[in-house]
Amino acid sequence: MDNFSFYTPTRYKFGRGVENMVGEMARNEGWRTVLIIYGGGSAIRSGLLEKVCTSLSQAGVSFVTFGGIKPNPTDGPVREAIGMCRRCNPDGIIAVGGGSVIDTAKAVAAGFYHDGDFWDFFAGKAPVEKALPIGVVLTIPAAGSEGSGNAVITNTETGQKISIRTEFVLRPVFSLLDPELTYTLPAAQTAAGIADMMAHIMERYFTTTEGVEVTDRLAEGLLMAIMDQAKVVMAEPENYDARANIMWSGTLAHNGICGCGRREDWGSHGLEHVLSAEYGVTHGAGLAVVFPAWMTFMASHKPAKVAQLGQRVFGIPADLSPEKGALETATKFRGFFKSLGLPTTLGELGIEGADFGYLTRCFLRDKGNPFKGYMTLGPEEVEAIYRLMV
């Protein structure tokens, strides 16, 4: 096990109606004025934005709003919202939405204090050392941004989708998680969110660090719980307990608890970010294509940990060779993603005639060449993985 730091100072309130605590939580933080960032019309149509505004008003917290954040959030709205922040000088930001909204809020929160352009953080030119505090009202269990110190933004000019990571500066100070807010999510979005949270766990699971049984077991347990509850949620979208299990799993998948003391991979996320940046596909749907292909590649190159996962999560017999065990694991995950109605090939993702050489160059540009993860990947390996997605 590697040495590690772990600090997760987010106050979680979880359950029915917790969104109505947003005013009280903001006031307890000492906030007098906040910027509310939200997405499209669903927060308005569902009445959630109204609830948030009412709660803040009743607590005596004033606000300005900034809507229109789209999936795979981009740099333009971040700059606009930073400008708005500089005019109204809020004490905090309330993100009402899923990962795209929260990640935008994080980029704004850090950019507010930065003299140059906020993209400096994502280009690796400046570290995030200070940020406005953020509160979250979560509507989509997927990205885990409600508990993480991470953010992902796409630069429309360069076509790069880049993530940044802080130990705690970008962790929300509070996150309000009401499973009932997720009842009306379309099935495709629920499924993509499930693939996303599973990917967050697996990126941590596939490690070169030895002697990490406790985090291995946490990761396996979370994956089993998610797959079990995913079935229920897809069949009964208004099953409270299943929605609750999925929602809390999404937070635990990415708050760092599964990564303590181990080097992580994040190659599959990099492979997917290229697809999202190039073709605008839904992140979770892209991951459902990427992960089985990545596992299939690993079966013939570095099967041990993939086979272990399959044994423990799917009960794949331990007496299979590691290669066969890993292949069977890939098949099981592919089957699971299919059962949720997710795509598992580039074709099903709507991508035909991809230029694999180009995708490979994009990946290595963003992640380093060679990419050093669970296995070191150069151009040949990366292209081979992309080709397995066909």
Added chain:
Amino acid sequence: MDNFSFYTPTRYKFGRGVENMVGEMARNEGWRTVLIIYGGGSAIRSGLLEKVCTSLSQAGVSFVTFGGIKPNPTDGPVREAIGMCRRCNPDGIIAVGGGSVIDTAKAVAAGFYHDGDFWDFFAGKAPVEKALPIGVVLTIPAAGSEGSGNAVITNTETGQKISIRTEFVLRPVFSLLDPELTYTLPAAQTAAGIADMMAHIMERYFTTTEGVEVTDRLAEGLLMAIMDQAKVVMAEPENYDARANIMWSGTLAHNGICGCGRREDWGSHGLEHVLSAEYGVTHGAGLAVVFPAWMTFMASHKPAKVAQLGQRVFGIPADLSPEKGALETATKFRGFFKSLGLPTTLGELGIEGADFGYLTRCFLRDKGNPFKGYMTLGPEEVEAIYRLMV
């Protein structure tokens, strides 16, 4: 799943040599003077206390020391240390030791601000609303107090061993966990610590709350990791990875992550606290006697969750009746505790001719009559469980 709050703002530093960060951590908290609380001679003999003092001195943090805390810590030293705090007015308390030292530090930290006697908190006469901040250098993985908001103190006058629980006021602000500090723990103490952390998980596992798959799976995963690594640690006391897995498991077992959204039991702890208060037995050793007896009782009264645990953790066949499955689970746990050299009967614990009626009355006095946990327990049930420990 029940609604819940979760807030764990402890900064963890984990790994080789992190005890040398204590000065830097204290200074970062803005502390200028601290009270160091420690246990017996081992912190002196091992040189750990010296390291802590040197680190604080180099960081410009002055200190006073208060040693001599014993296992099953009592009220007397708490009052003495509160008096010392009032004379030297520290900015924080550094606990160097295991659960007994940390729990004493917590009682002192809260008592410092309380006008009456600190036992008011334990007698349920006053809530803990404010406490001096605490930093921890952990030497024994067992109690989980380094990450919890809880504390347990024994009142020597009344013979009561009582625990209190806060959501976050008594959580340490930082905890430094170096697995190498645990290399020299005697085997019996290592084993008792393992039983203690397992009990912390199982007290949360045995719940009346339905629909809590994610925390079920986390608990099962932790238990499997602990039992796997326990074997290694007992055979190779200086195996770093195994010590590290056990140490971090002990923290996760009790920081609340396994209890989110579920009612907890804590009946077995209550049964053991009576034994510790009456006979001075080691808490973890007592739990190794209590838990298999409790499970055996549940096999014929409420077997479902016990049987589920056995299926998932020990692979006990799912086609056994719940009663047989639960009995088999009790047998497996008893066997595991025996394999660590722990006692599994009152006789092996050195208790002969116990007055079961008296023990039962003590339990119901401390925990309420009837005790409402996974199963509601009146005098008859409690006495039956004690009798199964013979």
